[in-house]
Amino acid sequence: MKSNAQxxxxxxxxxxxxxxxxxVICSGARNAPLLVPLLKNAGRFRIFRHFDERAxxxxxxxxxxxxxxxxxxxxxxxxxxxxxxxATIEAHYSGLPLILLTADRPERFRGTGxxxxxxxxxxxxxxxxxxxxTWTGQTPLHLNLCLEEPLFDGDxxxxxxxxxxxxxxxxxxxxxxALDPGKKTVVLLGELHETERSAVCDFLEETGLPTWSxxxxxxxxxxxxNHIRGGDASFxxxxxxxxxxxxxxxxxxxxxxxxxxxxxxxxxxxxxGFSGLARANTNQQGAFGEQTVxxxxxxxxxxxxxxxxxxxSRDPANAGLLDRSEEENAISNLxxxxxxxxMIFLGNSLPIREWNLAATTEIAHPNGFANRGANGIDGExxxxxxxxxxxxxxxxxxxxxxxxxxxxxxxxxxxxxxxKRIRIVVINNGGGRIFSKLPGMKDLSxxxxxxxxxxxxxxxxxxxxMWGLEYATSADAVKTDRAVIEKQVQG
Numbered sequence: 001m002k003s004n005a006q007x008x009x010x011x012x013x014x015x016x017x018x019x020x021x022x023x024v025i026c027s028g029a030r031n032a033p034l035l036v037p038l039l040k041n042a043g044r045f046r047i048f049r050h051f052d053e054r055a056x057x058x059x060x061x062x063x064x065x066x067x068x069x070x071x072x073x074x075x076x077x078x079x080x081x082x083x084x085x086x087a088t089i090e091a092h093y094s095g096l097p098l099i100l101l102t103a104d105r106p107e108r109f110r111g112t113g114x115x116x117x118x119x120x121x122x123x124x125x126x127x128x129x130x131x132x133x134t135w136t137g138q139t140p141l142h143l144n145l146c147l148e149e150p151l152f153d154g155d156x157x158x159x160x161x162x163x164x165x166x167x168x169x170x171x172x173x174x175x176x177x178a179l180d181p182g183k184k185t186v187v188l189l190g191e192l193h194e195t196e197r198s199a200v201c202d203f204l205e206e207t208g209l210p211t212w213s214x215x216x217x218x219x220x221x222x223x224x225x226n227h228i229r230g231g232d233a234s235f236x237x238x239x240x241x242x243x244x245x246x247x248x249x250x251x252x253x254x255x256x257x258x259x260x261x262x263x264x265x266x267x268x269x270x271x272x273g274f275s276g277l278a279r280a281n282t283n284q285q286g287a288f289g290e291q292t293v294x295x296x297x298x299x300x301x302x303x304x305x306x307x308x309x310x311x312x313s314r315d316p317a318n319a320g321l322l323d324r325s326e327e328e329n330a331i332s333n334l335x336x337x338x339x340x341x342x343m344i345f346l347g348n349s350l351p352i353r354e355w356n357l358a359a360t361t362e363i364a365h366p367n368g369f370a371n372r373g374a375n376g377i378d379g380e381x382x383x384x385x386x387x388x389x390x391x392x393x394x395x396x397x398x399x400x401x402x403x404x405x406x407x408x409x410x411x412x413x414x415x416x417x418x419x420k421r422i423r424i425v426v427i428n429n430g431g432g433r434i435f436s437k438l439p440g441m442k443d444l445s446x447x448x449x450x451x452x453x454x455x456x457x458x459x460x461x462x463x464x465x466m467w468g469l470e471y472a473t474s475a476d477a478v479k480t481d482r483a484v485i486e487k488q489v490q491g
Contacts, residue, residue: 001370003304004147004153006157007153007374007390008034011456012037012038014162015099015101016162017043017271018070018160018163018167019162019163019167019168019339020069020071020162021043021046021069021164022046022063022071023046023048023071023072024049024050024063024073025048026050026056026074026075026080027076028076028077028150030077030104031074031076031103032151032152032396033152034101034145036147037156039060044160045162045246048063051414052369052484053370054086057083057098057379057392058086058090059382060087060098061087061386062089062292062382062387063377063387063389064091064096064097064098064386065096065386066369068096068097068193068390069168070355071099073099073260074099074100074101075102078118078120081102081120081123083295084102085123085127085313088100088128089127089374089376089385090374090376091140091373092128092250092373093274093373094139095373097166097168099141099143100140100256101145102143102144104144104146104147128141129142129309130143130479132307134174137459138273146478151354156262163366164319165320166465171285171286172292172344173288173289173291174284174291174293177294178267178282178284183210185244185263186228186243187212187244187246188213188246188255189219189242190246190249190250191216191372192219192246192288196247196271196289197218200288201219201222203288203347205224205225206302206421210226210227210228212228213251214248214250214251214352215352216346218366220365221363221366222362224423227438232254233251235252238254239262240264241260241265242267243267244268247269247270247271248272248373251272251353254470255328259278259279265282266281267283268283268284269288271287273457328485331397331427332359332360335355335358335359335363337475338395339363341393342391342394343368343388343394344367344394344397345380346369346394346398347370347377347380347399348372348402349375349434350427352370377405380396380398380405381398383401384409384424385409385412385416385422386397386412387391388422389416389417391420394421395423396425399434401431403426405425410424410467410469413482421477421482422481424483424485425487426486428488431453431454432452432454433453436449460486463482468482471486472486473485
């Protein structure tokens with residue numbers, strides 16, 4: 001049986017050779033044999049600390065999101081491991097290289113009910129790989145180490161050297177004949193990594209296909225594309241025969257409605273490889289690149305005119321671009337205040353939809369991000385702060401319940417670098433008002449909506465003060481680098 005010292009040396013060496021340069025540690029007794037050698041090599045790595053494993057995992061997810069480089073979260077045993085599950089699910093469906101390094105009690109303790117001994121080896125089920133040697137980085141990796149007592153049983157003072165570069169390679173989608181050039185086609189762009197955008201632009205400019213772009217595609221304001229403006233209203237009565245989705249699953253309701261529109265052919269190309277639909281469709285896993293061939297030489301694709309395909313999209317009123325709600329107007333005004341080089345993180349559920357519909361197209365904002373793998377509201381502020389580590393300026397836009405869900409996220413603020421401009425924007429409509437927009441819930445009584453919307457009368461001023469952040473009610477009023485901006489609106 002290997003000693004704890006040997007296990008620690010082998011595992012940490014293997015993890016660093018995968019290209020891990022950033023660790024997020026949640027200290028405990030059981031994982032001390034991993035923490036000590038890591039801390040002795042602190043000058044060679046970025047080491048972040050957090051007391052809450054749930055928030056730590058989402059923060060690590062944010063660290064990994066921009067460059068798709070592996071990031072490792074290190075926890076102790078017991079329910080600490082279970083706290084990693086929400087971020088693990090998001091990383092799985094987003095195709096992110098999150099590594100979960102969890103300390104465990106020896107195997108003989110499983111099923112005994114002994115303190116901090118749970119069945120954690122397979123706790124993440126299908127959401128992780130557990131094979132270090134064959135891991136591709138396209139899904140999270142879980143390494144669970146059973147450590148005997150005494151925990152310190154050898155030499156833990158050993159060198160760890162970062163790899164020259166990450167060993168993870170981004171697979172590129174190849175040639176396909178799934179696309180029917182004879183069908184009237186629209187393109188839906190979901191989340192794209194920045195390395196995909198040039199090839200996507202070339203394809204769209206060459207074909208001229210009508211294209212609806214999610215903010216996270218980085219191409220919502222791109223020149224030279226045949227843009228579909230507006231939201232779901234633009235797709236009402238759409239005479240579309242084929243949908244090509246490139247990137248992550250879109251937030252459009254039209255995408256979900258495709259479940260019941262089998263007459264519309266759907267083909268998807270995405271890094272994560274999930275089709276996003278339960279109905280018949282075709283699907284390619286891989287990034288969009290120069291090797292991605294959708295049309296053979298000389299082929300053209302049936303475009304149709306906007307009026308034929310999307311008769312409502314050319315009319316601003318019909319497309320939902322006029323008669324905006326107070327929230328949509330707030331997003332529109334806010335988008336004009338954010339410089340183009342800033343990173344923008346859009347929370348679920350309303351902020352991302354409202355940005356797609358109402359944000360200005362006069363300013364390009366290519367650095368848009370969101371957690372759209374599982375579409376949850378958990379850990380959103382933490383993910384945003386992880387992304388802030390890679391940008392000089394970041395704006396996170398969240399609903400009030402989303403912010404309440406992640407109140408301890410700012411714990412890491414003093415660890416992500418000096419001089420960064422960070423704006424946490426809370427659109428506070430006093431609850432989860434999106435639920436009253438859903439079919440079957442619109443006609444509930446006010447008493448019933450108080451329950452379904454989790455209505456409240458709280459504000460976020462004390463939260464800002466707790467973390468030493470400036471509090472403001474408009475972006476123009478902010479005087480410091482780090483602030484909470486609360487926009488109170490009517491639901």
